[in-house]
Every structure is written in structure tokens, then in C-alpha cells.
Amino acid sequence: MSQFNRHLFAKQALLTLVLVLIPSLARGATDSPPNVLLIITDEHNFRTLGCYRERMPREQAEMWGPDVVVPTPHLDRIAKEGVICTRAYATSPVCSPCRAAMITGRYPHNTGVPQNDLVLDRSIPTLADRLNDAGYRTGFFGKWHLGGKGKPEWEPKVDGGFQFKKYMFNRGxxxxxxxENGKALVGARKNGEPSYSVDGADQTTFATDWLTDRAIDYVTDKTQHDPFLAVISYPDPHGPNSVRAPYDHRFDDLRFAAPRTFQTGIPSPKWLGGKGKHEIFRGKDMSKYFGMVQCIDDNVGKLLERMDEANLLENTLVIMTSDHGDLCYEHDRLNKGNPYEGSARVPMLIRFPRRIAAGKVYTQPVGTVDLTPTVMGLLGRDGNAADQGRDLSAELAGNSNSPIDPANPPITFLRSSGIKTxxxxxxxxxxxxxxxxxxxPWLFDAKLDPDELLNxxxxxxTEGVAERLGKALQEYGTKTNDPAFVDPTIAASLKQVLGAKK
Incomplete structure (x- = not known):
């Protein structure tokens, strides 16, 4: 064989080998278990995200005045490249009970954490436990709030099964x-104790930035080859409303106005509480709130960019949500704890190119209790028989064989925090x-009264509507043993609803 023919033969053999290996390599990439990145914010009003605003009438999108908005291009990217859930809710709009439902797939009263500062029942398999068993490495970064009263309590004793918890703190x-000396600490102090002060924090020490950097190190660690579950739980935009420069004054020039529902004179439901209480509207507080949101958005952008550079993003299920909202002066209130939209409705964005097409909009109700079963479903793994949340993976991926019955649409359930509901x-x-x-009983109509001013x-x-929802509540109470229905007033209200004429 001539030298020319030998070279030609070698090239043909190499080409044949490449053609044989390419499909195999492609299958290997596709078949590798997907990673999971769960981003949780705290007390986050859904209207601060552009992807939600663009689907609302302007008066709803710009609740704090004309053109008063905060840009969130990186969070919006998750929605545009995946699915946005437009009617997602905190199963209990307070930190601990919602987080317990989120991480277990069970309602708060069945997790040991129906209210803040209680300890998670570790007999219940968490999302981390389930993925540990599936060969994942699991890490948690930021606020946990399921280990009792410890504050901050780094690396809490009750950790939900997360293997890497060096940068997990219980609450605060x-x-x-x-x-310092290899250990995570709160960098601001007052009288020797940890403080909520910003204290000159910069892009390396401000909590949002600091947690992002720690999470980036974890997910891009080239010495690790197992798929990961990484939860990054930001303590913002929860109060106190303060943020590092330059975000602290970036929105000061906006002309903030009180929401339309502020001091209307229309009687509020008695379950709102605080009779006669009216907040004093402070635009500067909203400016700082917007600053916290934009700092989070910029850090999410940094996180996604680093994952993209490491060729991780396309094989990662990315979810962004929050443990509850913040009324931000709607209905004369701040914070959360009630069923109004600003308090109970949360962002829920999911990006997973493997199964979810870009640009999907899911308009049916979702509860944070559905998160763990849905993650397991999207990963193609079995749920737990005791799960009380719903596996919505087929619906979100658009391959459900069960069309929605307009006479019996999906329903999600919420409850107040507390031992006594x-x-x-x-x-x-x-x-x-x-x-x-x-x-x-109060019945809100999101179509005719999105401000939730009328009963x-x-x-x-509305004939038959309250009766249908009341029947669903009755079934939920029985199925989950919710003690709320033992209360005579709630029981009487349910009876009144079920007795309503169609």
C-alpha cells in the first residue's frame, strides 16, 4: 500500500470512528441526570418581575405609580426560556410553613411546622433526601428557617438532609x-451580636452577592461529577428594606405613589386584622425594596452566566419562586400572612429545555406544596405515596393526556400559619x-375585581362558584386532616357555603 493510500485509509477510519461515536456521545449527554437549581427569595412581590407585569393591565403592573417599575431581565429570561406560572401561591404565606410545604410536598400542618420557628419533622423525606438516594450531591445556601429558633445558627442541626450546608443558616x-477562619459569619455587629446593618457591605460581602458566589463555587466544582441539587435561598427582599450601593439609591428618582387599594375607606375583611391600623406610605422604602430586587436579579444573571460558561445550564432544571409575597402598602398593609394577592401570590418560573418548551404560560393554580412532587416528576423519578402536593410535570411540559374540565378546574389550597388556623x-x-x-365567607373574582376590594x-x-370551591375545601380538609375545620366558625362558614343555592 502506497503512503498516500495509507494516509487516506487512516483518515477514512478516523472519520468512521467519529461518526460512530457522535450519536453515542450525544446520547450520553442527553441521558446524564439533570441538575436542579432552586432559587428562593423571601417576601417577594410578584409585580416586581417584568415577566409578570407584561401580562397584566398597566394599572395592575404599575401598582406604585405610572412607569414605576424595576427591570428584572435575568429573572425574565427564566420565564421566556421556560414556563411562567401566572397563578402560583404560597401554600401558607409565612416563611417556615411555606418552606416546609415546599421542601416536603406536604401541607404545613403535617410537617411539624404550621408556624414560624418550629422544627421540621425529619421522618418526612425532603427533596434533598430523595435526590440523595438518587445519587445527587445536595447543597443549600442561605436562609433555611426549618430548624427551630436558632439565629443565625450556621449549619443547623436539623438540615433537611442537605449534604453540604456550610453556608446554610437557620433564620434571620x-x-x-x-x-473568618474558614467559617461563615454575619459580618455586621452591634454590641457584639449579629446585626441586620448593611455596615459597608460591598459586592463581595452583601448577602445576596456572597451567597451567589458560594453557590457558583459549588455548582461549577470540576472535581465533582455527580448531578447536583443546589438551593440558593436569598434573605431579601424581606425587610429591613436596605441594600448595598449602588442599589440603595438607584430608584430614588421614581415617583412612587401609594397603591390604589391604600386607604380606600372600603371596609376590609375582618381576617386582615389590625383594626384601625394604617401604614404611612414611604416611597423611600419602596425604592430600597426595588433595589433589593434588582440586586437579586443581577446575581441570578451572574449565576446563570457562570453555569452557561461551564456547560451546565442546558442540563439543569432551574426554578425560581418565593416563600410568600409582600403587600407593599396594598390594603394599608406591609408584609404577609393573609390571602390577598400581594401577600400570598408568588413568582414561579421554571426553565428546563429537556422537557419544557420556551415561552409557555401556565394559567392554572399552583401551590408551593406542589414543588417537590413536580421536581421529581420533571426529573422522571417516582414521587412519594404520601405526597399531598400535585405533580404538575406533565401539565407544565405540555404532554398531559387529561384536558382541563372547565366545570371542574384545578384548585390549590392555602391556610394561615399557626397551631390554630x-x-x-x-x-x-x-x-x-x-x-x-x-x-x-369571602369570594374574590380576579377578573372583575383584581384589586380584591369586593366580596x-x-x-x-357567581352561582355555584362558592359551592364548588367549598366542596373542594371540604375534601381537602378530610384528605389532609387539616385541623382548621374543627373550628366551629370555619365549620359553620363551610356549611353556609355548601348550602348556597346554585
Missing amino acids: HWKKLVI NWVAAIDDRYKLVLSTSDV FFRRPG
Whole structure:
């Protein structure tokens, strides 16, 4: 064989080998277990995300005044390249109970954490436990709030099964974090104790930035080859409303105005509480709130960029949500704890190119209790028989064989925090029914009254709606053993609803 023919033969053999290996390599990349990145914010009003605003009438999108918005291009990217859930809710709109439901797939009263600062029942398999068993490495970065009263309690004893917890702290809304002698610490002090002060925090020590950097190190660690579950739990934009420069004054020039629902004079539901209480509207507080949101968005952008550079992003299920909202002066209130939209509705964005097409919009109700079963479903893994949340993976991926019955649409359930429940709610794609210990049944209509100022219970045009939601609440209470329905006032309200004429 001539030298020319030998070279030609070698090239042909190499080409044949490459053609044989390429499909195999492609299959290997596709078949490798996907990673999971869960981003949780704290007390986050959904209207601060552009991807939600663009789907609302302007008066709803710009709740704090014309053109008063905060840009969130990186969070919006998750929605545009995946699915946005437009009717997602905190199963209990307070930190600990919602987080317990989120990480276990069970309702808060069945997790050992129906209210803040209680300890998670570790007999329940968490998302971390399940993925540990599947060969994942699991890490948690930031606020946990399921280990009791420890504050901050780094590396809490009750950790939900997360293997890497060096940068997990139990509770608190710290602004400055540092590492000293290899250990994580709160960097701001007052009288020798950890403080919420920003204390000159910069892009390396401000909590949002610091946690992002720690998470980036974890997910891009080239010495690790197992798939990962990484949870990054930011303590912002929860109060105190303070943020590092330059975000602290970036929105000061906006002309913030009180929401339309602020001091309307229309009687509020009694379950709102705080009779006669009115907040004093402070635009500067909203400016700082916007600053916290944009700092989070910029850090999410940094995180996604680094994952993209490491060729991780396309094989990662990315989820962004929050443990509850913040009324931000709607209905004369700040913070959370009630079933109003600003308090209970949360962002829920999911990007997973393997199964979810870009640009999807899911308009049916979702509860944070659905998160763990849905993650397992999207990963193609079995759920737990005791899960009380729903596996929505087929619906979100658009391959469900069960069309939605308009006469019996999906419903999610909410409950107040506390050993003794003050209210429960059932929500479908339009209506919200609230039963409480302190008031008549309330029915909200998101189409006719998105500001939630009026009670539509037994109003013309709503025939059968409250009864349908009430029946669903009754079934939920029985199925999950929710003690709320033992309360005589809630039981009487349910009876009143079920007795309503169609």
C-alpha cells in the first residue's frame, strides 16, 4: 500500500470512528441526570418581575405609580426560556410553613411546622433526601428557617438532609456575610451580636452577592461529577428594606405613589386584622425594596452566566419562586400572612429545555406544596405515596393526556400559619374563596375585581362558584386532616357555603 493510500485509509477510519461515536456521545449527554437549581427569595412581590407585569393591565403592573417599575431581565429570561406560572401561591404565606410545604410536598400542618420557628419533622423525606438516594450531591445556601429558633445558627442541626450546608443558616435577614477562619459569619455587629446593618457591605460581602458566589463555587466544582441539587435561598427582599450601593439609591428618582387599594375607606375583611391600623406610605422604602430586587436579579444573571460558561445550564432544571409575597402598602398593609394577592401570590418560573418548551404560560393554580412532587416528576423519578402536593410535570411540559374540565378546574389550597388556623382558602384560575374564624365567607373574582376590594359571595353571576370551591375545601380538609375545620366558625362558614343555592 502506497503512503498516500495509507494516509487516506487512516483518515477514512478516523472519520468512521467519529461518526460512530457522535450519536453515542450525544446520547450520553442527553441521558446524564439533570441538575436542579432552586432559587428562593423571601417576601417577594410578584409585580416586581417584568415577566409578570407584561401580562397584566398597566394599572395592575404599575401598582406604585405610572412607569414605576424595576427591570428584572435575568429573572425574565427564566420565564421566556421556560414556563411562567401566572397563578402560583404560597401554600401558607409565612416563611417556615411555606418552606416546609415546599421542601416536603406536604401541607404545613403535617410537617411539624404550621408556624414560624418550629422544627421540621425529619421522618418526612425532603427533596434533598430523595435526590440523595438518587445519587445527587445536595447543597443549600442561605436562609433555611426549618430548624427551630436558632439565629443565625450556621449549619443547623436539623438540615433537611442537605449534604453540604456550610453556608446554610437557620433564620434571620442578614445583610453582610463573611468567612473568618474558614467559617461563615454575619459580618455586621452591634454590641457584639449579629446585626441586620448593611455596615459597608460591598459586592463581595452583601448577602445576596456572597451567597451567589458560594453557590457558583459549588455548582461549577470540576472535581465533582455527580448531578447536583443546589438551593440558593436569598434573605431579601424581606425587610429591613436596605441594600448595598449602588442599589440603595438607584430608584430614588421614581415617583412612587401609594397603591390604589391604600386607604380606600372600603371596609376590609375582618381576617386582615389590625383594626384601625394604617401604614404611612414611604416611597423611600419602596425604592430600597426595588433595589433589593434588582440586586437579586443581577446575581441570578451572574449565576446563570457562570453555569452557561461551564456547560451546565442546558442540563439543569432551574426554578425560581418565593416563600410568600409582600403587600407593599396594598390594603394599608406591609408584609404577609393573609390571602390577598400581594401577600400570598408568588413568582414561579421554571426553565428546563429537556422537557419544557420556551415561552409557555401556565394559567392554572399552583401551590408551593406542589414543588417537590413536580421536581421529581420533571426529573422522571417516582414521587412519594404520601405526597399531598400535585405533580404538575406533565401539565407544565405540555404532554398531559387529561384536558382541563372547565366545570371542574384545578384548585390549590392555602391556610394561615399557626397551631390554630385563622383562615383557609381555595383558589382556581379565577376565583378565591376564603373561610375564616372572624368573618363571613369571602369570594374574590380576579377578573372583575383584581384589586380584591369586593366580596362576590352570593352575588349574581357567581352561582355555584362558592359551592364548588367549598366542596373542594371540604375534601381537602378530610384528605389532609387539616385541623382548621374543627373550628366551629370555619365549620359553620363551610356549611353556609355548601348550602348556597346554585
